[in-house]
Amino acid sequence: RSRPSSTTLSGLRLSRMRKERSTKASKASGASSSRTSSAVGSRGRSSSGYLRAAQARLSRAVTNPGKDAEKAAPFTPLWESFLARRATVRDQEAAQELRWAFEELRVAIFAPEVTTPMTVTVAKVGAALAALRSLEPTPEPHGRYNASA
8 A cells, every 4th residue: 555645735734635525525414315315426526516616617617718718727738748748647536636636626716606525725735746756767866976978
C-alpha cells in the first residue's frame, strides 16, 4: 500500500479532505432517501449534482456567453496546466484527488447554488497544482567524475 500523499490543498492534507468528503457524503445520503436512489460516483457525489451544475452553466452560457468566459478565465489556465502535467505526476492518487477538486471548482464557479462536498477555490487548486511533483529524472550531483571525459 502506498504511503499517504503529502500534497496539500491550502494546508489540508488530501487524506483529510478524502475523510471529510466521505463523511459529508455519508451524512447527505442518510438525510434523504431520494438522494440514495440516484447514481453515486466513486467520489461520493451523486451524478445528478454534476448534471444539475452542467445544466445551470449551459443555460447561463447561452444567455450570457461573455459572463461565462469571465468566470472561466481563472479556471482555464490551471486546468490546461493540470492536463499537461497529470501523466508525469509521481503521486497519481494525488493527481486524481486534484482532478476531482477541479470538478468541485467548476461547480462552485459556474453553479454555486449546487452544494459541493468540500470548499474549493481557485487559489487552493492552484496551490495544490504547484505542489504536484513530476517524474522528472533527478539531476546528477555537481562534480561527479565523468569517465568519458
